[in-house]
Amino acid sequence: MTRVLLVGPPGAGKGTQAVALSERLAVPHISTGDLFRTHVGNETPLGQEAKRYMDAGELVPDSVTNEMVRERLEEPDAKAGFLLDGFPRNTKQADELGDMLAAQNMQLDAVIELKVSEDQLVERLLARGRSDDTEDVIRRRQQVYREETAPLLEYYANILVTVDGVGEVDEVSQRVVDGLGTQS
Numbered sequence: 001m002t003r004v005l006l007v008g009p010p011g012a013g014k015g016t017q018a019v020a021l022s023e024r025l026a027v028p029h030i031s032t033g034d035l036f037r038t039h040v041g042n043e044t045p046l047g048q049e050a051k052r053y054m055d056a057g058e059l060v061p062d063s064v065t066n067e068m069v070r071e072r073l074e075e076p077d078a079k080a081g082f083l084l085d086g087f088p089r090n091t092k093q094a095d096e097l098g099d100m101l102a103a104q105n106m107q108l109d110a111v112i113e114l115k116v117s118e119d120q121l122v123e124r125l126l127a128r129g130r131s132d133d134t135e136d137v138i139r140r141r142q143q144v145y146r147e148e149t150a151p152l153l154e155y156y157a158n159i160l161v162t163v164d165g166v167g168e169v170d171e172v173s174q175r176v177v178d179g180l181g182t183q184s
């Protein structure tokens with residue numbers, strides 16, 4: 001069970017869980033948000049393009065995002081497995097990911113949904129204090145999640161593992177590991 005995708009609304013704790021889980025599962029953590037933030041920090045052309053969308057809480061265009069992920073998945077450390085965090089964010093990206101993996105005779109093993117109530121989400125995001133965590137941008141990201149990303153739960157229904165995302169980090173990662181165990 002080594003090719004895993006984490007899905008959940010902004011503030012569900014995907015990033016934190018992804019770090020803990022990639023250690024437990026011994027696979028690289030691939031976060032498109034982190035990849036974009038590295039590009040922004042290094043002021044690369046891709047970063048300059050992505051920043052406009054990130055600052056507005058919008059999705060970076062699929063063409064840019066897909067190519068960045070394709071390159072990352074071609075790196076040797078991703079061959080034995082990976083934990084994807086923040087990609088795909090819509091069903092078009094999911095189709096693209098399916099093609100990328102199929103080209104290497106691979107497929108996703110499981111999709112983990114981290115479930116957290118709306119109230120908890122806003123509370124967590126405001127506490128995080130990232131530069132794209134102003135209230136307007138948070139609201140827009142939640143809306144984008146509902147409209148664009150939530151359909152992935154249906155898309156991946158046959159490999160979906162839903163986990164309660166409320167609790168201590170270790171407690172939640174244990175639920176995920178247990179969920180993966182019952183899935184295989």
Ligand code: AMP
Pocket residue numbers: 010032033034036053054055057058059060061065085086087088089093141
């Ligand atoms: P995250 O760190 O996952 O919350 O992502 C931060 C921002 O990066 C998002 O609000 C989007 O602007 C952008 N982003 C991250 N992943 C994707 C993706 N798969 N597709 C498009 N934009 C993305």
